[in-house]
Amino acid sequence: MEAYLSALMTLLQPTNLIMMYLCAIVGCILGAIPGLSGGLGITLILPMTFALNTELSFAMLVGMYVGGVSGSFIAAVLVGIPGSAASIGTCYDGYPMTKKGQAAKALSIGITGSFIGTFVSIIVAMLCSGFIADIALMLGPWEYFSLCLMAITMVIGLSNGSVFKGLLAAFLGLWLSTVGGDLVTNQLRFTFNNINLYGGINVICLLMGVFALQQVATAYAKGRLEMPEVDASSLGGFGLTVKDFVDNARTILVSLVIGLFVGFLPGMGSGISNLIAYGQAKKMDKHPELFGTGYDPGIWATEVSNNAGVGGALIPMISLGIPGDATTVLLLSAMTIHGLQAGPMFIQQNPVLADLIFLTVLISAILVFVTEIFTKRWFPMLLKAPYHYLYGAILVICFMGAFSSTTSMFSVLLVLGFGVLGVVMDMFGMPNTPLMLAFILGSKIESYFRMGCSYARGDLTSFVTRPISLIFILVAVYSVVGPIITKAIKNRKAAKSV
Amino acid sequence: MKHKFNRTYVMGILGLALAAWIAWQTTMIPERLVSNEPGPKFFPFISAAGIALFSILSMIFDAPKDKEAKPYLDRAGWTRMGLIMAECLVYCFAMNFIGFWIASILGLFAFVWTLKGDKKINIVFAVVFCIVLSSICYFGFTRGFHIPLPSGTLWRTLDIKMP
Incomplete structure (x- = not known):
């Protein structure tokens, strides 16, 4: 309780509160604009936090995260294009509702659903994280190695596209993580006598190149810089009554549980949870035929579940050091940059900071909710933001961030190199999340593996003879092999039926 | 525009070349063995093997689907x-x-x-x-x-x- 109060006092300091609020609003704007995201915002402000204290840095980063997830429904409702994968399901009913002249109600459901999802999930995260961290303290390097492995394979197995290309990207990330001095013997690897590589590849350079520069370059090359016109004729009023909440209480509750659970599983973010919740809401409803025509439960389900993923994803990040989704991968790298070690000891060693992260989510959610309610009628203006100015600014901030992370021009050129890598990966259909996740967890995987071998006196079977480690390895194997087998069975059945 | 290259084959060949290069570079890392642990070469070798394996598997299973794919950019x-x-x-x-x-x-x-x-x-x-x-x-x-x-x-x- 003392830590909570201390965290609350820190967060309520004017500078922290104002910066958190500003970042949450910027995140909301970035989340609303298709092609941009709160994750991109985190990437861009990360270098700025080098000079700030840890509390303020995380207030800003987490505020941006909450705003980014919350804002993604705006474009889905107004123009039928999701701001991010988290709101794909919202398009199905949000946009038809706008076309029916009920944009105000659709936006109010999105705003309220987002708030409920984030608020309740973070309360659950606050209650569970300490407990999970206590359990995690009982695990050894064997279990941690298997857990990290499972996190990466789950991202690959559950992402869209080819499993093999996902695995290829993960191994590429793993190799990039080996560049620099070896953790045990300090032997230099793949440095080519370049002093800039002795400490390994800077995570900021990889993020800026593969994530931000690639996004701008491909959007421009593919000519994706136009937005459809917004019908802003029906944005007045709140549009929701108490009856709406009562009628949709079951959908909200089930979607909350789905969002929390899916967010908790490593690699399964809100991009998946919103679609699962939408499908579940459709199954449970008395009128499934109304889904897709501008039906309230469709929006409630997707928006509650994708925002519930925030709390869900923070639980494994804080208590196990394993990111729950792509954005928490960025938060985890921020922790590393600030010299913090996420994992079971994090809550014990940094109780105030851990509580500050939770409280930032809580307060950001409230502030974003109030702001969105009062500024709803101006949402269409967000979608008129000129991309040429936005993308131009992103490019400059990218290179500035890379330089400031190491004060070396080598980092700037590295961003360009990783930008080209990102474009090449996009061209080949290789997802970039497994690459980033494997890069960030790579050094952990290697050190846990080597520690495990060393403790077991070179006995590799120790990874499969310890029951919890074995379970994680089996889940890891299944998450890769499972989709391949399911697909093969489906293809065989389809072939037989023809 | 006529689509001349199967992108997955190109990716696979590049992946195999990268894997071979990583493996070759790994052999040049001086070995400083600490007892009972695999040493600094192990993970780079694993990475090279993974890149090679999944490049080949992707060429076998994903490349046929690429035949009808549109060019990435005009x-x-x-x-x-x-x-x-x-x-x-x-x-x-x-x-x-x-x-x-x-x-x-x-x-x-x-x-x-x-x-x-x-x-x-x-x-x-x-x-x-x-x-x-x-x-x-x-x-x-x-x-x-x-x-x-x-x-x-x-x-x-x-x-x-x-x-």
Whole structure:
């Protein structure tokens, strides 16, 4: 309780509160604009936090995260294009509702659903994280190695596209993580006598190149810089009554549980949870035929579940050091940059900071909710933001961030190199999340593996003879092999039926 | 435009070449064995093996689906891609040569001008935007956060003191 109060006092300091609020609003704007995201915002402000204290840095980063997830429904409702994968399901009913002249109600459901999802999930995260961290303290390097492995394979197995290309990207990330001095013997690897590589590849350079520069370059090359016109004729009023909440209480509750659970599983973010919740809401409803025509439960389900993923994803990040989704991968790298070690000891060693992260989510959610309610009628203006100015600014901030992370021009050129890598990966259909996740967890995987071998006196079977480690390895194997087998069975059945 | 290359085959061949290069480079890492642990070469070898294995599997299972795939970009798209990457490269070198502040004003204007495509923009607004944003970034970082940004080798050579 003392830590909570201390965290609350820190967060309520004017500078922290104002910066958190500003970042949450910027995140909301970035989340609303298709092609941009709160994750991109985190990437861009990360270098700025080098000079700030840890509390303020995380207030800003987490505020941006909450705003980014919350804002993604705006474009889905107004123009039928999701701001991010988290709101794909919202398009199905949000946009038809706008076309029916009920944009105000659709936006109010999105705003309220987002708030409920984030608020309740973070309360659950606050209650569970300490407990999970206590359990995690009982695990050894064997279990941690298997857990990290499972996190990466789950991202690959559950992402869209080819499993093999996902695995290829993960191994590429793993190799990039080996560049620099070896953790045990300090032997230099793949440095080519370049002093800039002795400490390994800077995570900021990889993020800026593969994530931000690639996004701008491909959007421009593919000519994706136009937005459809917004019908802003029906944005007045709140549009929701108490009856709406009562009628949709079951959908909200089930979607909350789905969002929390899916967010908790490593690699399964809100991009998946919103679609699962939408499908579940459709199954449970008395009128499934109304889904897709501008039906309230469709929006409630997707928006509650994708925002519930925030709390869900923070639980494994804080208590196990394993990111729950792509954005928490960025938060985890921020922790590393600030010299913090996420994992079971994090809550014990940094109780105030851990509580500050939770409280930032809580307060950001409230502030974003109030702001969105009062500024709803101006949402269409967000979608008129000129991309040429936005993308131009992103490019400059990218290179500035890379330089400031190491004060070396080598980092700037590295961003360009990783930008080209990102474009090449996009061209080949290789997802970039497994690459980033494997890069960030790579050094952990290697050190846990080597520690495990060393403790077991070179006995590799120790990874499969310890029951919890074995379970994680089996889940890891299944998450890769499972989709391949399911697909093969489906293809065989389809072939037989023809 | 006729689609001549199967992208997955190209990816697979590049992946195999990269794996072979990583494996070759790994053999050159001096071995400093600590008892009971696999040593510094193990994970690079595992990475190379993984890249090679999944390049091959992707060529076997994914390449046939690529036959009907549309080209990634058309000729105009590749021109745009080349242009924006070339601008980034020039901006990087300019940053070192004339310093972050001036390079960013010019670079940002070039980016905005390129990214606008056929759209008309207010040039005065664009110039003001570029000066204001670059100045906020430069002075915010160097004065506000005390994080150094490139000041420019040209000015140092000419002994001109930049703000």
